[in-house]
Amino acid sequence: xxxxxxxxxxxxxxxxxxxxxxxxxxxxxxxxxxxxxxxxxxxxxxxxxxxxxxxxxxxxxxxxxxxxxxxxxxxxxxxxxxxxxxxxxxxxxxxxxxxxxxxxxxxxxxxxxxxxxxxxxxxxxxxxxxxxxxxxxxxxxxxxxxxxxxxxxxxxxxxxxxxxxxxxxxxxxxxxxxxxxxxxxxxxxxxxxxxxxxxxxxxxxxxxxxxxxxxxxxxxxxxxxxxxxxxxxxxxxxxxxxxxxxxxxxxxxxxxxxxxxxxxxxxxxxxxxxxxxxxxxxxxxxxxxxxxxxxxxxxxxxxxxxxxx
Amino acid sequence: xxxxxxxxxxxxxxxxxxxxxxxxxxxxxxxxxxxxxxxxxxxxxxxxxxxxxxxxxxxxxxxxxxxxxxxxxxxxxxxxxxxxxxxxxxxxxxxxxxxxxxxxxxxxxxxxxxxxxxxxxxxxxxxxxxxxxxxxxxxxxxxxxxxxxxxxxxxxxxxxxxxxxxxxxxxxxxxxxxxxxxxxxxxxxxxxxxxxxxxxxxx
Ligand code: HEM
Numbered sequence: 001x002x003x004x005x006x007x008x009x010x011x012x013x014x015x016x017x018x019x020x021x022x023x024x025x026x027x028x029x030x031x032x033x034x035x036x037x038x039x040x041x042x043x044x045x046x047x048x049x050x051x052x053x054x055x056x057x058x059x060x061x062x063x064x065x066x067x068x069x070x071x072x073x074x075x076x077x078x079x080x081x082x083x084x085x086x087x088x089x090x091x092x093x094x095x096x097x098x099x100x101x102x103x104x105x106x107x108x109x110x111x112x113x114x115x116x117x118x119x120x121x122x123x124x125x126x127x128x129x130x131x132x133x134x135x136x137x138x139x140x141x142x143x144x145x146x147x148x149x150x151x152x153x154x155x156x157x158x159x160x161x162x163x164x165x166x167x168x169x170x171x172x173x174x175x176x177x178x179x180x181x182x183x184x185x186x187x188x189x190x191x192x193x194x195x196x197x198x199x200x201x202x203x204x205x206x207x208x209x210x211x212x213x214x215x216x217x218x219x220x221x222x223x224x225x226x227x228x229x230x231x232x233x234x235x236x237x238x239x240x241x242x243x244x245x246x247x248x249x250x251x252x253x254x255x256x257x258x259x260x261x262x263x264x265x266x267x268x269x270x271x272x273x274x275x276x277x278x279x280x281x282x283x284x285x286x287x288x289x290x291x292x293x294x295x296x297x298x299x300x301x302x303x304x305x306x307x308x309x
Numbered sequence: 310x311x312x313x314x315x316x317x318x319x320x321x322x323x324x325x326x327x328x329x330x331x332x333x334x335x336x337x338x339x340x341x342x343x344x345x346x347x348x349x350x351x352x353x354x355x356x357x358x359x360x361x362x363x364x365x366x367x368x369x370x371x372x373x374x375x376x377x378x379x380x381x382x383x384x385x386x387x388x389x390x391x392x393x394x395x396x397x398x399x400x401x402x403x404x405x406x407x408x409x410x411x412x413x414x415x416x417x418x419x420x421x422x423x424x425x426x427x428x429x430x431x432x433x434x435x436x437x438x439x440x441x442x443x444x445x446x447x448x449x450x451x452x453x454x455x456x457x458x459x460x461x462x463x464x465x466x467x468x469x470x471x472x473x474x475x476x477x478x479x480x481x482x483x484x485x486x487x488x489x490x491x492x493x494x495x496x497x498x499x500x501x502x503x504x505x506x507x508x509x510x511x512x
Contacts, residue, residue, distance in 0.1 A: 063345075071345035079480040081344060132478075134346055179480045250479055269422055269476065271414065278345045282409060 046207035049121055051141045056197060057125035058291075063136035067278050069210050073130065074231055075179055076165065076172035077212065083174070088211035091171040091232065096216045102162070102238035105153030112216040116202055118151070119143035123206070124199055126222035128229075129261045129290045133283075135275045140220050141203030146194045154190070154238050161193040162186075162243035163219060164235040180246050186219065186230035187243030187257065189299075197222055197295055200233075223292040225259045260300070261290035323384050327391040330358045331398070348406045355399035360473065360487055362392030363466045367494040371501065386442050389462070393439040400432055424475035431468035434461055463498070466491045 074084040077091075098115060101107035110118075121141050129135045149161070167183035169175040175182045192198065199220040202209060209215040214231025221228050227247050237243075247255035254268050263273045263286040274283040289296055334351055337343050344350045366389040373381045408415050418425050438459055441447060447455055470491050473484040 067345035075479070079478075081346070134349070177480075177482070266421075269424065271418070273414075276346065276348065281348075281406075 046210060048207055049116075049141050049203040051121035051123050051203070051206070054122040054124050057123065057139075058127060058137065060125075060127070060137045061279075062125065062139055063278050065205050068136060068138055068204065069212055071278065072212050073132075073226065074174075074212055074214070076174045076182075076184065076232070078174045079179060084212035087173055088215075090173060091166070091168075091211050091215070093209075093211055093215035093232070096234075098217065098234060098236065100148065100152050100236045100238075103155040103158035103240060104149075104238050105155065107152065112202070115148075115217070119147050121203070124201075124220070126197075126199075126220060127290050127292075128220075128222065128226055129275060129286065131225035131227055131255070131259070131267060131272075133267075133270055133272060133275050133286075135277050135284075135286075135290075137277075139205055140199060140201040141206060142199045142201035142217075142220065144196055145198045145200050145219070146196065148200060148236070149190075149193060149238070152238075157240050158238035159190050160239050160242055161188050161190060162235075162237040162239050163188075163230045163233050164237075165230055166232045166234045181249055183234075184230060184246045185243065185249075186228055186245050188221065188228075189242075190238070191299055192221070192296075195296060195299065197292060223261060223289040223296045225261060227255065228259045258300075261286060262288060264288075319380070320384075323387065327362075327388065330354070330395070348402065352399065352402045352407055355395050355402060356473075359392060359396035359399050360466070360469045362388060362395055363462065363469055364487070364490050364494065366392050366462055367466060367491070367498070371494065371497050374501070375497075390439060390442055393435050396432055396435060400428075424472050427468050427475070428472040431465045431472065434465050434468075438462065438465075463491075463495055466494075 070085045071081050072084040073081065074088065077084040077087040094112065096112040097109050098112065099107075099109045121143055123139055123141050125137060125139045127135060128138050145161075163186045165182075165184035166172065167175060169182075188198070199222075200217055201214070201220045202217050204210065204213055209218065211232075214229070214233075217233050218231040219229050219233065228245075242257060245255075245257055247259075248257055261272075266272055272286055275286045276283050287293070334343070334354060338347070366385065369381050369385040369388060372378050373385075404410055404415060408418070419429050420426070438461060441450060441455060441458060450458075470484060470488045473487060474481065477484055
C-alpha cells in the first residue's frame with residue numbers, strides 16, 4: 001500500500017526507462033541547444049530559463065517577486081525572515097554538484113547545469129503554505145522529481161527518498177549556531193516523491209532560483225507545509241527506511257514526517273485553520289492538502305489524518 | 310541659561326525617545342517597509358518593545374541610585390506607562406489584525422496555548438499598575454502598599470520572558486538574552502535591598 005502510486009518499480013522494467021532517457025537526451029541534444037539553460041559560465045545572478053507552461057498550475061494571483069525573495073525561512077542564513085535576502089549571496093550556487101545514490105541502479109553525481117539540460121523544464125504555479133500560517137502563490141520552474149528518480153533506476157526495495165542541504169558554515173553563516181542539527185534534512189515516501197505534483201525547482205518567475213529561495217535546486221511539494229521543501233540540495237538518496245527530518249528531530253511533538261497541510265490539526269502553538277496570504281489583510285481558510293486533495297488524498301487512505309501533520 | 314534650556318528639552322526628549330519605536334512603525338508603514346507580512350512584523354515589534362520598556366522601567370530605579378542619575382526617577386512613571394502602551398498595542402494587533410476579533414478563536418487560543426495564557430495574565434497584571442500610576446490615585450494609596458503593588462513589574466517581566474521563550478520555534482538566543490537581562494536586574498535589586506538592611510543590623 002505504501003507505494004501504490006509509484007510506477008515501474010520492478011527492477012527489470014527500469015532498464016528500459018534508462019534507455020528511453022538516454023535516447024531522449026540524444027534527441028534533445030540533436031535538436032540543438034534549445035534546452036540548454038545556463039550551461040557553461042556560472043551565473044552570478046538570475047539568468048533566464050527556457051520552459052513550457054504546465055496544466056498543473058493554478059489560476060490565482062501570484063505573490064510579487066519582491067515578497068517571494070524578501071520574506072523567507074532559510075535558517076542556514078539566519079532565523080529572521082529578512083536574513084536570507086541579506087546573507088544568501090555568501091553562497092556559491094555555481095558550480096554545484098548533486099549526488100543521487102542509495103537503492104538505485106545508476107547512482108552518481110551530476111552538475112546542476114547538466115541536470116537542467118537533461119530534463120525539460122516546466123512552469124508550475126503552486127500555492128505555498130508555510131507551517132507558520134502564511135501562504136504565497138509562486139511560479140516555480142522545474143521538472144518532476146519523478147523524472148530524476150526514474151532516470152537512476154530505483155530498486156524495488158526503495159521506499160523513501162532522503163534529501164540533504166549543503167553544509168558549509170563559511171557559505172551559510174546561520175550554520176555557525178546549532179539552531180538546527182545541520183545539514184538540513186528532509187524526506188518523502190517514494191510514492192509521494194513520484195507524484196506528478198512533486199517538483200524539483202531550479203527557477204522562479206522564469207529565472208534561475210535566487211539563492212535565498214534555495215538555489216540552485218530545491219524541492220517543492222505543494223500539498224505539504226513549506227518546511228518540507230528542502231533548499232539548496234546536494235544529496236538525494238533512495239532508502240528503505242523512513243529518513244530523519246530536521247524539524248521532526250528538533251521538535252517531534254510539533255512537526256511530523258508527513259507535514260501535510262491540514263486545517264483540522266493545529267500546531268501546538270497556533271491554529272492551522274486559517275492562513276494569511278502574503279499581500280492580503282484578511283485571512284483565508286486553509287484547504288486540506290493545501291487544495292491539492294484531488295491529486296494526493298489517495299496516497300494517505302487508511303492512515304490516521306491526525307498523524308499526517 | 311544653557312542649563313535651563315537643556316532642562317527644558319529633557320522632558321520632550323525623553324518623550325520622543327519613548328515614542329520613537331511607535332513612530333518608526335508608522336514611518337515604515339507609509340514607506341512600505343513593514344516586510345511582506347506586516348501584521349506579523351508589527352505584532353512582534355510591539356511585543357519586543359513592550360518587553361524592552363519593562364526592562365527599562367526596572368533599570369531606572371537601579372540606574373538612578375547606583376549610576377548616580379537621580380533625574381531619571383522623574384521619568385520612571387512615564388517609561389512604565391510606555392511599557393503598558395506597547396503591550397496594549399501588541400495585544401490590540403493580536404486581537405484585531407492577527408485574529409480579526411474572532412472571539413471564539415481568541416478564547417480558544419488563550420485557553421489552549423500556554424504562551425498566550427501567560428501573555429494575557431501579564432497584561433492583566435499590568436492594568437492595576439497603569440491605573441495606580443495616576444498621581445491622584447497614587448496620592449490616595451499608602452506608599453508602602455503602592456510600592457508592594459508595583460513590585461509586580463518584576464513578575465510581569467519574568468512572565469514576558471516566559472511568553473517569549475514559549476513562542477519561538479527554534480532560535481532561543483533572543484529570549485535567553487532577555488532572560489539574562491531580567492535576571493540581572495532582579496538580582497541587582499535583591500542585592501541592593503539586602504545591603505542596607507545588613508548595614509542597619511550591623512550598626
Ligand atoms: C507583558 C506582556 C507581553 C509581553 C512583554 C510580550 C512580549 C512579546 C515578545 C517579546 C514577542 C516576540 C517578538 C519577536 O518574536 O520578535 C511577542 C510575540 C507575541 N505575543 Fe506577546 N507579549 C505580551 C503579551 C501578549 C498578549 C497579551 C498576547 C495575546 C493575547 C500576546 C501575543 C503574542 C503573539 C501572538 C506573538 C507572536 C507569536 C509569533 O509570531 O509566533 N502577547 N510578545
